[in-house]
Amino acid sequence: MSTKEKPGWKSLPIAAIIPEPGSSMKYKTGDWRAFRPIIDLEKCTGCLLCWIYCPEPAILQMEKKVKVNYDFCKGCGICAAECPVKAITMAEEGAK
Amino acid sequence: MKKVLGLTGNEAVALAAKQCDVDVVSAYPITPQTIMVEKFSEYVANGEVKTEFINVESEHSAMSACVGASLTGARVFTATASQGLALMHEMMYIASALRCPIVMGVANRALSAPINIHGDHSDMMGSRDCGWIQVYVENSQEAYDSVIQAFKIAEDPEVLLPITVNLDGFIISHCMEGVEVLEDDAVKKFLPERKTDFKIDPDKPLTIGPLCLPDFYFEFKRQQEEAMKNVPSKVKKVGIEFGRLTGRTYDVLHTYHVEDADAAIVCLGSTAGTARAIAEKMRKEGEKVGVVKVMLYRPFPAEEFRNAVKHLKALAVLDRACSPGAPAAPLGSDVKTALYEMEHKPKVFDVIYGLGGRDITPTDIEDIFNCVLQTAETGIIEQPVMFVGVRE
Amino acid sequence: MVKLREMSTEEPFAPGHRLCAGCPESIATRMALKAMRGPTVITQATGCLEVATTIYPYTSWKIPWVHIAFENTAAVASGIEAAFKALEKRGVGKKVDVLSIAGDGGTFDIGIQALSGALERGHDFVFICIDNEAYMNTGIQRSGATPKGAWTTTTPAGTVIPGKPEFKKDLIAICAAHGIEYAATACISYWNDYITKVRKAIEVEGPAVINVLSPCPRGWRFDSSQTIEMGRLAVQTRYFPIYEIENGKYKLNINVIKPKPVEEFLKAQGRFSHLFKPEFRKEIETIQSWVDANWKRILQLCGEAGG
Numbered sequence: 144m145s146t147k148e149k150p151g152w153k154s155l156p157i158a159a160i161i162p163e164p165g166s167s168m169k170y171k172t173g174d175w176r177a178f179r180p181i182i183d184l185e186k187c188t189g190c191l192l193c194w195i196y197c198p199e200p201a202i203l204q205m206e207k208k209v210k211v212n213y214d215f216c217k218g219c220g221i222c223a224a225e226c227p228v229k230a231i232t233m234a235e236e237g238a239k
Numbered sequence: 240m241k242k243v244l245g246l247t248g249n250e251a252v253a254l255a256a257k258q259c260d261v262d263v264v265s266a267y268p269i270t271p272q273t274i275m276v277e278k279f280s281e282y283v284a285n286g287e288v289k290t291e292f293i294n295v296e297s298e299h300s301a302m303s304a305c306v307g308a309s310l311t312g313a314r315v316f317t318a319t320a321s322q323g324l325a326l327m328h329e330m331m332y333i334a335s336a337l338r339c340p341i342v343m344g345v346a347n348r349a350l351s352a353p354i355n356i357h358g359d360h361s362d363m364m365g366s367r368d369c370g371w372i373q374v375y376v377e378n379s380q381e382a383y384d385s386v387i388q389a390f391k392i393a394e395d396p397e398v399l400l401p402i403t404v405n406l407d408g409f410i411i412s413h414c415m416e417g418v419e420v421l422e423d424d425a426v427k428k429f430l431p432e433r434k435t436d437f438k439i440d441p442d443k444p445l446t447i448g449p450l451c452l453p454d455f456y457f458e459f460k461r462q463q464e465e466a467m468k469n470v471p472s473k474v475k476k477v478g479i480e481f482g483r484l485t486g487r488t489y490d491v492l493h494t495y496h497v498e499d500a501d502a503a504i505v506c507l508g509s510t511a512g513t514a515r516a517i518a519e520k521m522r523k524e525g526e527k528v529g530v531v532k533v534m535l536y537r538p539f540p541a542e543e544f545r546n547a548v549k550h551l552k553a554l555a556v557l558d559r560a561c562s563p564g565a566p567a568a569p570l571g572s573d574v575k576t577a578l579y580e581m582e583h584k585p586k587v588f589d590v591i592y593g594l595g596g597r598d599i600t601p602t603d604i605e606d607i608f609n610c611v612l613q614t615a616e617t618g619i620i621e622q623p624v625m626f627v628g629v630r631e
Numbered sequence: 632m633v634k635l636r637e638m639s640t641e642e643p644f645a646p647g648h649r650l651c652a653g654c655p656e657s658i659a660t661r662m663a664l665k666a667m668r669g670p671t672v673i674t675q676a677t678g679c680l681e682v683a684t685t686i687y688p689y690t691s692w693k694i695p696w697v698h699i700a701f702e703n704t705a706a707v708a709s710g711i712e713a714a715f716k717a718l719e720k721r722g723v724g725k726k727v728d729v730l731s732i733a734g735d736g737g738t739f740d741i742g743i744q745a746l747s748g749a750l751e752r753g754h755d756f757v758f759i760c761i762d763n764e765a766y767m768n769t770g771i772q773r774s775g776a777t778p779k780g781a782w783t784t785t786t787p788a789g790t791v792i793p794g795k796p797e798f799k800k801d802l803i804a805i806c807a808a809h810g811i812e813y814a815a816t817a818c819i820s821y822w823n824d825y826i827t828k829v830r831k832a833i834e835v836e837g838p839a840v841i842n843v844l845s846p847c848p849r850g851w852r853f854d855s856s857q858t859i860e861m862g863r864l865a866v867q868t869r870y871f872p873i874y875e876i877e878n879g880k881y882k883l884n885i886n887v888i889k890p891k892p893v894e895e896f897l898k899a900q901g902r903f904s905h906l907f908k909p910e911f912r913k914e915i916e917t918i919q920s921w922v923d924a925n926w927k928r929i930l931q932l933c934g935e936a937g938g
Contacts, residue, residue, distance in 0.1 A: 167647030219653035220856025296748030307710030441670030449685035
């Protein structure tokens with residue numbers, strides 16, 4: 144949307160206050176990725192280290208394991224580097 | 240039964256703030272404002288108020304804490320002067336942009352260098368663009384009255400801007416006068432508890448103070464401008480309401496013998512008193528002179544000003560501050576700009592006086608009146624900007 | 632101590648922010664928020680975290696959040712804390728925990744006055760410094776937290792002067808000198824120690840300060856996947872000791888019995904690469920000596936053997 148099409152001063156809340164908590168979730172940073180983490184659920188022990196270390200956060204708890212939220216994952220690779228059982232590999236984004 | 244107390248300007252401001260039931264005071268002492276802060280500390284120490292008093296370590300922190308406090312929905316007061324005001328300059332813009340209705344007493348004092356602790360308007364003039372409503376008072380009574388009105392004006396949902404009440408350093412701040420004060424209940428009735436829609440609230444989480452890139456910043460500044468436009472009518476409305484309560488009605492400006500004058504002095508603050516006394520004397524001598532005392536300086540009441548002076552032949556604008564390099568001093572610039580669009584307008588010249596607390600005497604005022612009468616007669620402005628009281 | 636499984640899965644800090652991939656600041660923030668015990672208000676300094684998480688109209692914050700300026704986070708927190716006390720007296724208050732977050736710029740340097748004032752006045756709040764050892768948001772300029780020898784844009788690795796000549800300021804000692812109940816160092820790589828400390832700090836009635844080491848891939852020059860490893864190296868080389876000071880008493884939280892040489896920490900980062908040139912090698916020795924002396928000093932203060 145070009146600047147001219149955005150809301151005007153009459154309709155915007157005053158003082159640049161953002162009333163909607165967590166509205167950044169509308170901005171999908173997943174398209175930043177050059178590499179994507181792939182979790183091998185067989186190896187995953189559900190230790191949750193990747194979950195606590197994810198900067199976004201883009202790792203969600205799923206029953207006793209974890210899954211990646213690819214909408215937001217920037218492909219930093221911390222999860223793969225920190226996984227104690229090497230259950231996460233970084234694959235090139237878009238590769239077959 | 241009217242209650243009159245002997246109060247200096249500083250004491251009057253402190254008392255008014257006390258009666259306005261402020262929640263938080265965050266202030267740092269600086270001459271000549273110190274008594275405002277000390278007096279308030281006494282109220283706190285004696286349990287006369289429930290105010291949380293934050294003895295901050297600098298004026299910048301004073302305004303920072305005020306903004307934080309104001310954003311919780313609390314009623315906030317502070318005070319400063321001169322270097323302190325200059326130090327909090329960064330925060331002044333933020334306070335107004337975040338629409339915090341903070342009231343601040345400023346005991347106007349000259350800015351360094353050289354260091355000088357006496358009264359002039361250079362401190363507030365240095366911050367005239369920061370988006371605060373700015374009121375100048377003439378004496379301790381007006382100081383007391385203006386602080387009470389200030390909260391009401393600032394907290395109006397169509398305004399929501401911070402406001403300074405300016406009193407000449409030492410001249411008003413330290414001068415004891417008989418001040419008619421209201422009963423606590425009367426003030427509470429006039430000024431109910433502060434209510435606000437937007438505030439720091441865990442039940443309604445807001446993000447306050449985000450980054451605005453070029454695609455949004457401009458709109459929020461436009462909003463501030465609009466809020467400023469709503470101010471003069473609120474000042475008048477509150478001024479009339481206050482008049483009903485006390486018999487003293489306030490307005491954006493006050494005129495004295497202007498209706499049938501040829502020439503007038505325009506000024507801010509305590510000088511208006513001297514100007515009126517001399518105008519009275521000269522009137523008796525047949526001179527048609529008047530005085531326009533501007534009370535609301537920001538927003539500048541351009542329309543009201545034009546209406547008041549449109550028939551006059553000449554104006555001498557007294558500025559207790561200068562703007563080095565500018566074509567006129569601050570008040571002079573605003574006056575000239577306000578009059579510019581008029582087809583027929585009075586001749587205007589600027590008089591810079593009283594810097595660093597240099598006294599302006601009745602004789603000086605008389606000379607200025609004679610000068611402006613001369614201009615009214617001849618249509619000639621000898622000097623567009625003149626200095627009165629400085630040794631050549 | 633806490634267990635990952637027992638932690639809340641609620642995320643008061645939402646993704647979609649524009650922090651760099653691998654940024655330690657969001658890790659530090661997320662971890663701190665896991666230690667929340669109730670309604671919490673954040674006061675934040677200008678910096679990477681502030682700028683990237685609140686680009687209008689997007690915000691990553693799901694709890695009340697206030698940013699005013701760069702140097703006054705602690706003063707703003709003071710005002711908020713006092714106001715909530717005042718509102719409580721008026722009968723309209725709510726119980727909140729005030730949590731201030733600032734970078735090393737907004738804490739060690741421009742923010743130190745406001746912090747000192749707030750600590751001296753004893754406001755009930757927690758101040759977390761996310762220490763990435765430079766003014767990262769404005770493009771990696773040196774701060775009082777930048778270590779000796781580090782390249783920054785204002786302490787470049789030149790032919791005459793190899794990076795920052797001065798050593799890192801001891802922030803936690805400065806804070807403890809105010810007589811506050813709790814001050815501690817922490818590192819995001821040691822999440823259990825850090826989160827436990829944040830909770831401890833929140834529970835203190837009065838001010839508490841935590842300096843959490845936050846290795847920055849952009850500013851320190853290492854791959855974004857190595858953020859946690861870098862913090863680990865910082866601690867395991869004794870470069871960044873992890874301890875806490877409770878009512879003036881020092882306690883070592885992570886004892887590094889067999890330290891790695893600091894060279895291992897330095898060589899893993901591009902910001903120290905110039906020190907490996909023959910003409911500047913002796914700087915590495917100087918840094919090692921400092922690390923050793925500092926460790927010994929900390930051990931002594933903590934009453935540990937070897938001090």
